[in-house]
Amino acid sequence: MKIPPVKGTRDFYPQEMAIHNWIVDGWKRASLRNGFEEYDGPIFEYLQMYQIKSGDEIVEQLFSFKDRGDRDLAIRPEITPTLARMVNQRINTLPKPIKWFSVPRLCRAERPQKGRLREFFQWNIDIIGEDSVLADAEVIFTTVDYLREVGLTPNDIKVKISSRKFLSAVLKKIGISEEKLNSLYGLLDKKTKLPAEAFSEALIQQVGERISEQVISFMGSQSVTSVENIVKPDAGGELDIAIKELEDCASRLGQMGISDYCVFDPGIVRGLAYYTGIVFEVHDIQGDLRAICGGGRFDNLLHDFGGPKITATGMGMGDCVLEILLSEKGLLNQKISARSLDYFVLPVADNLLDDTIKLVAQLRTLGFKTIFSYKSGSLSKQLKTASERNAKYCIIIGDEFKAGDIVLKDMSTGNQKTVPLNEFLANPGKF
RNA sequence: GUGAGAGUAGCUCAGUUGGAUAGAGCAUCGGAUUGUGGUUCCGAGGGUCGAGGGUUCGAAUCCCUUCUCUCACCCCA
Numbered sequence: 174m175k176i177p178p179v180k181g182t183r184d185f186y187p188q189e190m191a192i193h194n195w196i197v198d199g200w201k202r203a204s205l206r207n208g209f210e211e212y213d214g215p216i217f218e219y220l221q222m223y224q225i226k227s228g229d230e231i232v233e234q235l236f237s238f239k240d241r242g243d244r245d246l247a248i249r250p251e252i253t254p255t256l257a258r259m260v261n262q263r264i265n266t267l268p269k270p271i272k273w274f275s276v277p278r279l280c281r282a283e284r285p286q287k288g289r290l291r292e293f294f295q296w297n298i299d300i301i302g303e304d305s306v307l308a309d310a311e312v313i314f315t316t317v318d319y320l321r322e323v324g325l326t327p328n329d330i331k332v333k334i335s336s337r338k339f340l341s342a343v344l345k346k347i348g349i350s351e352e353k354l355n356s357l358y359g360l361l362d363k364k365t366k367l368p369a370e371a372f373s374e375a376l377i378q379q380v381g382e383r384i385s386e387q388v389i390s391f392m393g394s395q396s397v398t399s400v401e402n403i404v405k406p407d408a409g410g411e412l413d414i415a416i417k418e419l420e421d422c423a424s425r426l427g428q429m430g431i432s433d434y435c436v437f438d439p440g441i442v443r444g445l446a447y448y449t450g451i452v453f454e455v456h457d458i459q460g461d462l463r464a465i466c467g468g469g470r471f472d473n474l475l476h477d478f479g480g481p482k483i484t485a486t487g488m489g490m491g492d493c494v495l496e497i498l499l500s501e502k503g504l505l506n507q508k509i510s511a512r513s514l515d516y517f518v519l520p521v522a523d524n525l526l527d528d529t530i531k532l533v534a535q536l537r538t539l540g541f542k543t544i545f546s547y548k549s550g551s552l553s554k555q556l557k558t559a560s561e562r563n564a565k566y567c568i569i570i571g572d573e574f575k576a577g578d579i580v581l582k583d584m585s586t587g588n589q590k591t592v593p594l595n596e597f598l599a600n601p602g603k604f
Numbered sequence: 605g606u607g608a609g610a611g612u613a614g615c616u617c618a619g620u621u622g623g624a625u626a627g628a629g630c631a632u633c634g635g636a637u638u639g640u641g642g643u644u645c646c647g648a649g650g651g652u653c654g655a656g657g658g659u660u661c662g663a664a665u666c667c668c669u670u671c672u673c674u675c676a677c678c679c680c681a
Contacts (some may be wrong), residue, residue, distance in 0.1 A: 279681095552638075
């Protein structure tokens with residue numbers, strides 16, 4: 174009986190695995206060179222961990238189960254709660270700021286679609302315990318540092334940056350009450366998805382005609398300062414502070430040399446209520462994929478999980494959308510070869526198999542990727558196999574071997590030379 | 605959860621008004637080729653035509669049911 178793969182999962186055959194590893198290795202390199210340390214946690218936690226900051230709808234999209242002790246558990250749909258738990262447990266002994274990263278495998282029971290599966294990997298970086306906007310800038314830089322390394326240019330992607338503090342200050346100044354903010358965020362987040370008329374209709378329904386005009390005008394702002402045409406900040410007030418933060422962030426990003434990747438966009442809201450400061454998303458420039466990643470500052474992360482009031486800022490990037498984008502941009506093919514070999518050792522006759530195996534073992538011990546053929550087919554056939562396997566060199570064990578010599582063939586040029594085996598083994602790189 | 609589209613070999617697809625043993629390219633394996641690879645030529649294996657039921661002398665093709673996948677919506681931590 175044939176059992177199909179589970180909906181929304183992927184099988185990583187060697188070629189896909191090579192691509193996947195290349196992506197994950199890049200994430201890890203970028204994290205490490207930006208000063209982040211790797212951590213990980215269990216792939217399941219108490220179900221309650223994911224109920225703290227989320228509603229029932231999100232709980233429905235969890236893979237949850239009971240263990241034999243009747244405990245309610247869930248496979249992790251995100252790693253942030255685990256991070257909060259781990260940091261809280263050692264909050265007094267960890268040196269600040271805490272800069273950690275992880276590449277967890279996550280599961281969400283959502284309906285799969287383009288760029289979204291039920292099992293995926295997500296690169297997470299977080300800086301905990303640093304209030305300065307510099308930390309937000311560093312998170313954004315690390316993100317761009319990676320995306321730039323894999324070959325994405327400012328013509329391919331943009332980091333769209335805004336601030337929850339800024340947004341809330343503007344909206345309150347326009348005359349929207351604090352209680353209405355959260356439901357309004359939901360609408361503003363959808364602006365790019367809705368036709369302009371539908372958006373403005375929905376907006377009028379929420380805040381009335383006069384205010385909605387101002388909101389629409391604000392949502393069209395191209396720069397942070399242009400908001401002053403709509404509302405005037407009071408010196409030292411919430412809006413004033415938020416504007417300074419955004420400007421400060423932009424100036425840091427300039428110092429880091431990535432201004433050409435970054436743009437202010439008041440339409441970046443982010444779904445969840447818990448963001449409190451700078452928020453950002455990276456989008457492909459055509460805008461036909463969902464966000465490549467998203468992040469921002471959240472003040473209450475540790476506190477929500479029973480810890481102190483320490484702020485955090487971070488970013489999460491899934492592997493699905495990224496891979497689609499890289500593939501569309503042609504950035505996957507050449508760089509990744511699933512198989513490559515240093516040596517392919519081939520005996521021309523069955524009675525040379527013993528010596529072949531000895532040599533193969535010696536080369537492997539020296540650290541070279543080396544294989545041989547199980548079948549002692551014709552030389553021509555074995556060379557063909559070696560060529561298919563992308564071997565850099567072939568070592569032919571033939572008549573010369575009686576005199577202690579091997580034939581070393583460079584597969585890229587076709588040149589070959591006869592070399593004494595003991596000299597070769599003493600310094601294989603020399604040949 | 606809602607809506608639309610699609611299911612034929614490992615992959616990409618053909619398959620006439622419903623007609624006999626369901627085809628091609630790529631991939632895999634073997635041979636031409638037992639001391640020289642990438643090319644070429646020849647051959648082989650591989651299918652419950654997603655599944656179940658119905659109409660018919662006869663179904664990959666028409667009808668019903670169901671499953672799966674894709675895309676969009678909800679949601680997006």
